[in-house]
Amino acid sequence: MGRISAVSGFCFAAAVLSQAIAAQSASTTQTFASTPIPVVGVQAGIDVKTGQRPARQNINNLYARGGPQWDLYILALSELQAVNETDALSYFAIAGIHGLPHSAWNGVEQVSGAPKNTGYCPHNELIFSTWHRAYVVLFEQTLVSHALRIASQYPSSSSPAYQAAAQTLRQPYWDWASQPRLPTAAMVANVTVNGPGGMVTLRNPLYSYRFQRQSAESGFGGPLAELQETVRCPETQGLGHNVTASDEQMDSVAEDLINDVYDVFTRTQTFEDMAFDRWQGSSFENPHNIVHNHAGCGGTIGNIDWSAFDPIFMLHHCNVDRLTAMWQAIHYKHPMFTTTGRSTGQYATPEGSLITADSPLKPFYGNNSRFHTSNTVSNIRELGYTYPEINDWSTTPEQLAIYIRAQVNMLYGSNSGMDSVASRSHHQGKNYRPATLSQPQSRYYTAEIQMNRSEIPLPSTINLVISGSIVGRMSMLSMPSNGLASVSLPLRDVIVGNQSLHNMDTVTAISFLQQKMTIDIRMNDGATVSVETTSSLQLEVQDMNYVAQLNNTGFPSFGNATRWPVRVQPSMRP
Numbered sequence: 001m002g003r004i005s006a007v008s009g010f011c012f013a014a015a016v017l018s019q020a021i022a023a024q025s026a027s028t029t030q031t032f033a034s035t036p037i038p039v040v041g042v043q044a045g046i047d048v049k050t051g052q053r054p055a056r057q058n059i060n061n062l063y064a065r066g067g068p069q070w071d072l073y074i075l076a077l078s079e080l081q082a083v084n085e086t087d088a089l090s091y092f093a094i095a096g097i098h099g100l101p102h103s104a105w106n107g108v109e110q111v112s113g114a115p116k117n118t119g120y121c122p123h124n125e126l127i128f129s130t131w132h133r134a135y136v137v138l139f140e141q142t143l144v145s146h147a148l149r150i151a152s153q154y155p156s157s158s159s160p161a162y163q164a165a166a167q168t169l170r171q172p173y174w175d176w177a178s179q180p181r182l183p184t185a186a187m188v189a190n191v192t193v194n195g196p197g198g199m200v201t202l203r204n205p206l207y208s209y210r211f212q213r214q215s216a217e218s219g220f221g222g223p224l225a226e227l228q229e230t231v232r233c234p235e236t237q238g239l240g241h242n243v244t245a246s247d248e249q250m251d252s253v254a255e256d257l258i259n260d261v262y263d264v265f266t267r268t269q270t271f272e273d274m275a276f277d278r279w280q281g282s283s284f285e286n287p288h289n290i291v292h293n294h295a296g297c298g299g300t301i302g303n304i305d306w307s308a309f310d311p312i313f314m315l316h317h318c319n320v321d322r323l324t325a326m327w328q329a330i331h332y333k334h335p336m337f338t339t340t341g342r343s344t345g346q347y348a349t350p351e352g353s354l355i356t357a358d359s360p361l362k363p364f365y366g367n368n369s370r371f372h373t374s375n376t377v378s379n380i381r382e383l384g385y386t387y388p389e390i391n392d393w394s395t396t397p398e399q400l401a402i403y404i405r406a407q408v409n410m411l412y413g414s415n416s417g418m419d420s421v422a423s424r425s426h427h428q429g430k431n432y433r434p435a436t437l438s439q440p441q442s443r444y445y446t447a448e449i450q451m452n453r454s455e456i457p458l459p460s461t462i463n464l465v466i467s468g469s470i471v472g473r474m475s476m477l478s479m480p481s482n483g484l485a486s487v488s489l490p491l492r493d494v495i496v497g498n499q500s501l502h503n504m505d506t507v508t509a510i511s512f513l514q515q516k517m518t519i520d521i522r523m524n525d526g527a528t529v530s531v532e533t534t535s536s537l538q539l540e541v542q543d544m545n546y547v548a549q550l551n552n553t554g555f556p557s558f559g560n561a562t563r564w565p566v567r568v569q570p571s572m573r574p
């Protein structure tokens with residue numbers, strides 16, 4: 001097939017969009033006369049009677065299977081990346097909502113009181129996961145609008161199969177907790193797929209996004225501004241692309257990711273705890289940060305201002321959304337936060353704003369010209385997709401919760417066989433067994449870290465080190481640049497003499513941790529940060545009773561925790 005042309009006129013929002021573009025070029029005012037672009041999810045492929053919806057798929061499965069859905073995913077993403085960057089529904093403009101170029105999208109203007117130099121994305125606060133849910137939905141509905149149009153161009157012999165595949169296509173996810181290696185689909189430079197005109201080899205749109213260099217990019221700054229395309233683990237800042245290094249970095253944090261995810265599923269009881277990393281408790285935001293910092297290691301996805309331009313961003317955030325949706329289905333009686341917090345501010349939210357579950361998720365409108373809120377995106381049923389683990393149309397909420405707990409145990413629990421796809425040779429022969437405990441009764445240890453973000457160069461990762469081995473990690477992204485960051489990290493078991501930490505008596509174990517646990521802080525390029533400069537860094541360990549689950553649908557239970565102070569000592573790690 002020929003070069004894929006810029007989209008127009010197919011998406012349900014396209015009429016609105018072309019009016020908007022016409023209005024923008026006709027006058028210099030930024031005001032939006034017409035209806036804003038709604039974020040409602042893909043409407044195709046849904047059984048409106050039962051509520052059955054197509055599942056977002058694991059990228060490794062989608063890639064391994066190939067066929068019409070894989071073809072359409074790649075062709076649609078490639079076409080989306082080719083849309084003129086001045087278009088509000090271009091890849092560039094959608095990626096630009098998150099951080100740079102810090103400009104208005106869809107007519108949603110900057111507000112006074114907003115912090116300087118930010119995009120719309122909230123991190124380290126209550127609406128972290130709900131905002132990103134709406135964001136992935138916007139990307140998905142745009143992507144699928146391309147796939148539907150491409151599917152209609154196939155010759156009549158294959159058109160029905162491609163149209164059916166397009167209807168049920170959704171944004172795929174990268175389950176980095178069970179499959180930490182960079183997806184193969186994102187590592188190859190070129191891909192060959194079956195297009196409407198036959199087999200065609202394309203630059204792989206998952207490998208990188210190549211900037212078109214339109215005037216819209218003039219607002220860009222910083223060390224990544226000279227890039228021709230997005231990069232992972234550049235050899236020297238801003239140059240080249242080393243996906244092998246990125247893949248190895250991900251492998252090195254494999255245990256943290258699976259342990260942290262299982263810990264969040266089993267130990268957090270409120271949405272507030274589960275979702276974000278400012279308040280104390282373990283949350284999905286920390287493993288999410290670890291992925292940004294390590295898949296990027298100095299490249300695009302490790303920098304909040306640029307991260308959304310890397311095509312693996314949506315695979316990554318789709319997985320954060322999946323973990324959140326699974327957690328919500330387990331905690332179906334209390335699926336949304338009910339407390340309030342203060343925002344550190346974004347492009348369209350003044351610093352210090354009171355945030356509730358009814359606060360607007362700017363710049364995302366629902367279908368009634370009102371902004372989405374955490375409450376309006378709370379239930380994925382309303383947004384046109386589901387996940388393989390979530391079948392909420394033919395079971396009761398309680399049956400679904402039981403089923404999902406079993407899935408969580410299978411994927412992330414102590415008996416999980418990590419990386420079940422095993423489609424790549426380097427997956428074999430490595431035992432990723434997490435440190436969750438197999439003994440029926442034991443002690444469980446966590447590290448509580450708290451840090452004033454303004455006192456540390458960001459992005460960076462705080463490693464907890466015992467005798468040269470990392471036993472837990474806290475990653476922080478570049479924004480917000482101030483406020484508290486907190487995590488509660490499950491500590492990996494370590495062998496002490498002929499015993500394991502989790503089997504020692506508590507007094508001995510705590511005293512061991514207090515003496516031996518050290519801190520190593522790294523920037524994304526591997527440079528060390530002096531522990532002495534971080535006076536606000538607080539470290540404690542907690543111990544609590546642990547009772548293993550009785551069966552594969554139960555979760556372990558945890559007793560009340562006791563906290564112990566730990567003096568912050570620098571690690572001697574090279």
Ligand SMILES: *[C@@H]1O[C@H](CO)[C@@H](O)[C@H](O)[C@H]1NC(C)=O
Binds near residue numbers: 041366
């Ligand atoms: C769209 O509107 C309908 C009816 O007004 C409502 O039931 C549905 O939840 C809305 N969808 C979204 C995503 O806001």
Ligand SMILES: *[C@@H]1O[C@H](CO)[C@@H](O)[C@H](O)[C@H]1NC(C)=O
Binds near residue numbers: 084085086214
């Ligand atoms: C993109 O759109 C802008 C503004 O309409 C136009 O000036 C530019 O030539 C277009 N670029 C391409 C590659 O079509």
Ligand SMILES: *[C@@H]1O[C@H](CO)[C@@H](O)[C@H](O)[C@H]1NC(C)=O
Binds near residue numbers: 189201203
């Ligand atoms: C990808 O395809 C382009 C031409 O389309 C070719 O120049 C390049 O060598 C290919 N790269 C790889 C890694 O095969």
Ligand SMILES: *[C@@H]1O[C@H](CO)[C@@H](O)[C@H](O)[C@H]1NC(C)=O
Binds near residue numbers: 235242244245248
């Ligand atoms: C890419 O990274 C790997 C692993 O760190 C390293 O061995 C290799 O030399 C790098 N490749 C290039 C071209 O620099």
Ligand SMILES: *[C@@H]1O[C@H](CO)[C@@H](O)[C@H](O)[C@H]1NC(C)=O
Binds near residue numbers: 453454455
């Ligand atoms: C963090 O440190 C900065 C600079 O020392 C200070 O202004 C700010 O109040 C501190 N923030 C918190 C939450 O302690």
Ligand SMILES: *[C@@H]1O[C@H](CO)[C@@H](O)[C@H](O)[C@H]1NC(C)=O
Binds near residue numbers: 497498499
């Ligand atoms: C472990 O060490 C203790 C004390 O050092 C010793 O009494 C015990 O026999 C050892 N156990 C094994 C299995 O070696």
Ligand SMILES: *[C@@H]1O[C@H](CO)[C@@H](O)[C@H](O)[C@H]1NC(C)=O
Binds near residue numbers: 551552553
């Ligand atoms: C499975 O174990 C959990 C606790 O781990 C328990 O609450 C639940 O009742 C058990 N279910 C069955 C069917 O035995």
Ligand SMILES: *[C@@H]1O[C@H](CO)[C@@H](O)[C@H](O)[C@H]1NC(C)=O
Binds near residue numbers: 559560
């Ligand atoms: C844990 O703490 C709560 C509240 O302080 C208390 O009600 C409960 O009995 C404690 N549980 C155990 C096992 O000590």
